[in-house]
Amino acid sequence: MSDLSPCEMLAAFVAGDLNDAEHEAFTQHLATCPKCQQDLPEMVVLHDALLMSSAQPAAPAAPAAAAPAKVIALPMPVSRPPSRRMPAMAVAASVALVGVGGSIAYLQLRNREHDRLLAELIDPAERSFEPRLTHDSARAHRRYNTMLSGAPSPSREMPSIEKLSRLQELGDDHGVATVWISSGDLPRALQSLERAGLSLDTEADRAAILLAQRETARSFEMSSAILDKAPAHAAARWNAALALRDLGLLSIAEVELGKIAAGGEPGWSEEAAALAAALKLRIEERARDREALRAAADALQKTGELELEHGHPHTAAAYAREVEVLRAAIGAAP
Amino acid sequence: MTDAELRNALMAAAMRLCRRNQAEAEDLVQETLVRVLHPPEGVENVRAYAMRCLGNLFIDKTRRDARRTTVDVDALNVPAPAPEVLPASAAISREQLDAALDAIDQRNAIAIRRSYFDGKKYEEIAQEQNTTAGNIAKRVHRGKKQILDVLRGEAR
Numbered sequence: 001m002s003d004l005s006p007c008e009m010l011a012a013f014v015a016g017d018l019n020d021a022e023h024e025a026f027t028q029h030l031a032t033c034p035k036c037q038q039d040l041p042e043m044v045v046l047h048d049a050l051l052m053s054s055a056q057p058a059a060p061a062a063p064a065a066a067a068p069a070k071v072i073a074l075p076m077p078v079s080r081p082p083s084r085r086m087p088a089m090a091v092a093a094s095v096a097l098v099g100v101g102g103s104i105a106y107l108q109l110r111n112r113e114h115d116r117l118l119a120e121l122i123d124p125a126e127r128s129f130e131p132r133l134t135h136d137s138a139r140a141h142r143r144y145n146t147m148l149s150g151a152p153s154p155s156r157e158m159p160s161i162e163k164l165s166r167l168q169e170l171g172d173d174h175g176v177a178t179v180w181i182s183s184g185d186l187p188r189a190l191q192s193l194e195r196a197g198l199s200l201d202t203e204a205d206r207a208a209i210l211l212a213q214r215e216t217a218r219s220f221e222m223s224s225a226i227l228d229k230a231p232a233h234a235a236a237r238w239n240a241a242l243a244l245r246d247l248g249l250l251s252i253a254e255v256e257l258g259k260i261a262a263g264g265e266p267g268w269s270e271e272a273a274a275l276a277a278a279l280k281l282r283i284e285e286r287a288r289d290r291e292a293l294r295a296a297a298d299a300l301q302k303t304g305e306l307e308l309e310h311g312h313p314h315t316a317a318a319y320a321r322e323v324e325v326l327r328a329a330i331g332a333a334p
Numbered sequence: 335m336t337d338a339e340l341r342n343a344l345m346a347a348a349m350r351l352c353r354r355n356q357a358e359a360e361d362l363v364q365e366t367l368v369r370v371l372h373p374p375e376g377v378e379n380v381r382a383y384a385m386r387c388l389g390n391l392f393i394d395k396t397r398r399d400a401r402r403t404t405v406d407v408d409a410l411n412v413p414a415p416a417p418e419v420l421p422a423s424a425a426i427s428r429e430q431l432d433a434a435l436d437a438i439d440q441r442n443a444i445a446i447r448r449s450y451f452d453g454k455k456y457e458e459i460a461q462e463q464n465t466t467a468g469n470i471a472k473r474v475h476r477g478k479k480q481i482l483d484v485l486r487g488e489a490r
Contacts, residue, residue, distance in 0.1 A: 003472075004472055004475065004476075008472075008475060008476060009475070010475075010479065011474070011475035011476070011479055012475045013350075013351070014347075014350065014351065015350065015474075015475070015478075016349070016351075016353075017471060017475070020353070023353045027396060028400070030396050031396050031399070031400030032400070037393045037396075039479075039482060040389050040392065040393055041386045041387075041388075041390045041392075041393065042389070042482055042485075043389070043478065043482060044347055044351075044385045044386065044388060044389035044392075045382050045385045045389070046478060046481060046482055046485075047347070047478070048343060048347060048382070048385045049382070049431060050431070050446070050450040050478075051450065053428050053431060053451060054450045054451055112372070112374070115372070116372050119368070119371065119372060120368045120369075
């Protein structure tokens, strides 16, 4: 390909026909050649069209009406008059969109860009953060994926900084904060919330962050304060219930989650019901543990020997602590 | 066309652009698919729109990479291609491709038709045309450039 001019290598580049050295050389050329930069996307479309054509028979010489409907879109700048030799192109060029309605169109475009950025930055199906956030993009329920939760990890995808800064340019600091929270970067999220200003919603998000930072009591206080002002605040209710659970107040948490479940909000209701059911099991388990402990303590008092049934390994430490307390209470020797 | 077909076609195109760097190609395809989720109004063919997005994203990446590695001040100042707010989309059919092929240098057109439409290897076409495979490759690439010009209504 060495006797092709750099710009003539474009088609070979797109077709993957250059060797390593040529590919590298053309990549450098491409970075500085506006013409090739402009042509490359169209060449990609053309190459794909040719590849697809190889699977199709040639167009029949019949009238145009009989032409196959399979068409591919190729952008046609309208600045130059269409060639006389190519009447079909005149039609094609006239299809090019012309912007009308100036500022309205611009605003719609901004909104669309904003929505698109959020759609790109926030996983539509799953959330990695158990607390509930207040931004519009987090309103609809997304399944909580426990595998993704916790601190940021290398395996977690970093959000695109460019998209985030564009989102910020569009004035949505609250959205930026939501993305940072979703990606596990809580300090950055707090900075963005700061910029987003003070509101019940941003306060609720701060409470959500505190919950993730294991500042459970403070988180609960904040959520409660929001609920004093807005008793139906969905995120605050959710996060308050989680805080109660994490504080070990299982019965109250179960009741609160039951209320959320009864609210019937799609997705959130089901998740609340599942959480409440899990809490119910834990409460029952705890009751059984207490019962076993009481029986063991009785036996200890009678026989001086400690016999514990090993039911739940994760509660063994709690057993041991409570046995110590019991021993002290009843004055029994170890 | 299924999503998987689109993804495969994009991946093939991306692998050619990224010189078989699979991680880069996958990123490019992923970003493209995200855009294709919400195509602007007026897009009549998603595959072509996706290919164009892929090309534009690749250019963005090339410019970014160059900015990161180059110290050549002039290179930094290359103006970006005119940003497309809404890609004006028109359509070309196989029929229009044929018409464009009729309009370009016929040696190049034959090489393209034999290569793409008849699925011949460059070596085979070279034998038929009594030349070298390298020359056929050049004809194909020059011809494609000419097709683009014709499709844009530009004089060759």
